Amino acid sequence: MAEKEEPIRFGILGCAEIARKLSRAIFLAPHAVLVAIGSRSLDKARRFIADNALALVRAVGSYDAVLDDPTIDAVYVPLPTGLHLTWAVAAAERRKHVLLEKPAALCVSDLDRILEACASNGVQFMDGSMWVHHPRTAKMREMISDSKRFGRVKTIHSSSSFLATPLFLENNIRVKPDLDSLGALGDLGWYCIGSILWAVDYQLPNTVTALPSLHLNQAGIILSCASSFHWEDGKVATFHCSFLSHVSMDLSVQGASGSLRVHDLAIPFREDSALFEFNCRAEFAELHIGWTRKPEEVVVASGLPQEALMVEEFAKQVQLMRSSRCPPTAKWPDISRKTQLVLDAVKRSIETEFKPVFL
Known part of the structure; x- marks a missing residue:
């Protein structure tokens, strides 16, 4: 045994x-x-x-x-x-x-x-x-990888926001330049950028351009910002992150033949399951008074909360390294580095008055 x-x-x-x-x-x-x-x-x-x-x-x-x-x-x-x-x-x-x-x-x-x-x-x-560790994420990957039902990814939009209290905006570490100087871009934009890169299988965009819908506090910390990304093959993505608007954790991915939408990406509405909407080859109905297909709700069960699944995946990788003396996997460092590269490019575009940054 x-x-x-x-x-x-x-x-x-x-x-x-x-x-x-x-x-x-x-x-x-x-x-x-x-x-x-x-x-x-x-x-x-x-x-x-x-x-x-x-x-x-x-x-x-x-x-x-x-x-x-x-x-x-x-x-x-x-x-x-x-x-x-x-x-x-x-x-x-x-x-x-x-x-x-x-x-x-x-x-x-x-x-x-x-x-x-x-x-x-x-x-x-x-x-x-x-x-990233929720089983819903793997199911979404499966469906947007279906070339017949989804086609090539064309456009992506992500948002992450919450309406911060006056106390948060005054005292929280995420608005302090000596503690968390990235503000909303780091705290919430990390989710947006990560989900966009996930949707394109971590292919870096060629151009990153911050949008002039920027809000800073008196210390210069980002409270709200937005950006667009462009790829040479024509893909386009946008995101918005903010401490100043109602809670959102949305991801929308459109392909040539299908579309996918999530409304609770970072924190699912429930711990034991999560859903997303998927639509394939929908068209406008006759006289443009409806759609020929309604989105399908895909529900994915989860035996553990996503944070426990993250810890479990991390722990099992460490166990594998210990038992078989294999090196650390490069998967997770690579994903983090690409996310950080794009985040840095958004920040640089903001600092250069919204000029494009080339990666």
């Missing part, structure tokens, strides 16, 4: 709100276990553990102490983006596998340093884009 694999033992650096969600995800993932919460304040780590009923999880009074713990295999890093370079590199240098909250870095040069540290120390890297 094959020996049962030991679960991957996680530590978390910091007590951010998103860490509550990931601590639950680690608990739910069959091949992972949470053993430590690290904070610069030991009391804060203890409160986090108590508030979230994390039995048998240790409170640790520094990030370094988590990284120096030989019993910990991997770390989840939900720190502000401005701290990612320091602590992701430190984790990799201590041979800890790195699950890093998105956006991965402030710029691609910082991300390259993180990825180099992970590669040179033989540890796996993955960013925290949860929606």
